[in-house]
Amino acid sequence: MSLSPYFAYFTAYRINVVTRFALAIFGGYACTALSISLMSLLLPVSKVDAVLFSVCLSVVIHCLIFIAVFATKSLRFLCGGLLLLATVQWLLILVLRG
Secondary structure (H helix, E strand, C coil), X not given: CCCHHHHHHHHHHHXXXXXXXXXXHHHHHHHHHHHHHHHHHHCXXXXXHHHHHHHHHHHHXXXXXXXXXXXXXXXXXXXXXXXXXXXXXXXXXXXXXX
């Protein structure tokens, strides 16, 4: 009796879940940090209010990214999407700072 197909299926599934958790935690953190920086630059209020508002929204942003990571079927599409989102936000921050 061979356990090889059973073991291979559940090993691949576990690696997929661990990869998604890592992307949700670390990719979500990076995108949230960039979102906070971008919102504090774009909001038309005083700097203190802009930072406080964006920090309050950071919890919601990170939760939405965490949900999106597990709702997306393709892991390749997910990695590309997070990388694209982070790159666009980073470039906007560089443009706005001058």
